[in-house]
Amino acid sequence: MPGDCHYLEGNVHARRRVERIKRLLEDIGLQSERVKMVNLSSAMATGFVSEAQIMTAQIQQLGPNPLRAS
Amino acid sequence: MIIAEQKSLEEIKGLVQGAEKLLVVGCGTCVTVCFAGGAREASILASSLRMASKLNGHSQQVSDVTVQRQCEWEYLDPLREQVKDVDVVLSLGCGIGVQALAEHFPDTWVVPGLNTSFLGLPTEQGIWEERCAACGDCILGLTGGICPIARCSKSLLNGPCGGSEDGHCEINPDIPCAWQLIHDRLNKMGRLEVLMDVQTPKKWRASRDGGPRRIIRDDLRLASEEE
Numbered sequence: 001m002p003g004d005c006h007y008l009e010g011n012v013h014a015r016r017r018v019e020r021i022k023r024l025l026e027d028i029g030l031q032s033e034r035v036k037m038v039n040l041s042s043a044m045a046t047g048f049v050s051e052a053q054i055m056t057a058q059i060q061q062l063g064p065n066p067l068r069a070s
Numbered sequence: 071m072i073i074a075e076q077k078s079l080e081e082i083k084g085l086v087q088g089a090e091k092l093l094v095v096g097c098g099t100c101v102t103v104c105f106a107g108g109a110r111e112a113s114i115l116a117s118s119l120r121m122a123s124k125l126n127g128h129s130q131q132v133s134d135v136t137v138q139r140q141c142e143w144e145y146l147d148p149l150r151e152q153v154k155d156v157d158v159v160l161s162l163g164c165g166i167g168v169q170a171l172a173e174h175f176p177d178t179w180v181v182p183g184l185n186t187s188f189l190g191l192p193t194e195q196g197i198w199e200e201r202c203a204a205c206g207d208c209i210l211g212l213t214g215g216i217c218p219i220a221r222c223s224k225s226l227l228n229g230p231c232g233g234s235e236d237g238h239c240e241i242n243p244d245i246p247c248a249w250q251l252i253h254d255r256l257n258k259m260g261r262l263e264v265l266m267d268v269q270t271p272k273k274w275r276a277s278r279d280g281g282p283r284r285i286i287r288d289d290l291r292l293a294s295e296e297e
Contacts, residue, residue, distance in 0.1 A: 024079070024114075024118060027078070027079040027080065027118070028079065028118050028121045028122045029121070029122055029126070030121070030125070066125060067125065
């Protein structure tokens with residue numbers, strides 16, 4: 001959970017970096033929704049499955065990476 | 071060190087528009103330490119430009135290289151062949167690096183990827199603050215090692231002004247009043263009497279008011295380079 005990481009505040013730092021990457025992707029012209037960070041503990045298997053399904057559906061909706069398609 | 075920030079990708083794309091081959095040149099000194107234009111930033115920017123141009127249907131050829139220091143000729147010499155081969159050089163050095171590249175490679179179009187901001191230091195990770203205005207006539211010996219030129223919003227020599235409130239500057243409460251800092255430090259050091267000397271007007275000729283500055287050290291010059 002945020003701030004309760006094996007690497008202490010590592011996941012808080014990671015979130016800030018993910019936010020930066022999302023802005024960079026938008027600047028480049030790619031959808032920022034292609035990257036997402038969620039906080040899950042190792043005991044949250046159901047939550048992991050749910051988040052993976054949500055992300056998969058979102059990516060499918062966005063379609064293939066246009067850089068690979070062209 | 072020199073502190074800089076990367077320009078927006080939008081502005082950079084405009085600066086390199088029309089170039090088919092582009093070389094991003096990072097600098098391994100100040101701008102590496104402030105995470106603006108080192109090898110990592112040069113590589114990320116080159117990738118970003120490649121992706122952006124591909125998405126726009128242009129496919130610019132963008133490569134990157136980082137030198138130890140852009141502000142010395144000997145570090146630029148090894149770039150000569152790479153520079154010859156491109157339409158535009160995008161410098162991720164400070165303003166000095168950009169000009170050094172343009173001066174050293176006079177036939178090459180060189181553009182800046184950074185905004186050079188100030189002379190300062192990181193006060194904590196991710197935060198940089200100005201400390202020196204390079205005024206050319208240092209008075210830190212009179213102010214307890216705290217510079218009122220760079221850190222007082224009015225560059226007062228005999229402060230504080232009436233806008234100092236609870237130790238903060240009137241232009242922004244996040245900015246500490248330099249003269250409060252100076253007073254507190256001199257008080258702590260038992261040297262408040264230093265403040266009894268009223269400072270006379272400063273010699274601004276040593277700063278930008280005297281035009282572009284130059285230092286000549288005859289003891290260091292090479293006879294073969296003398297005009």
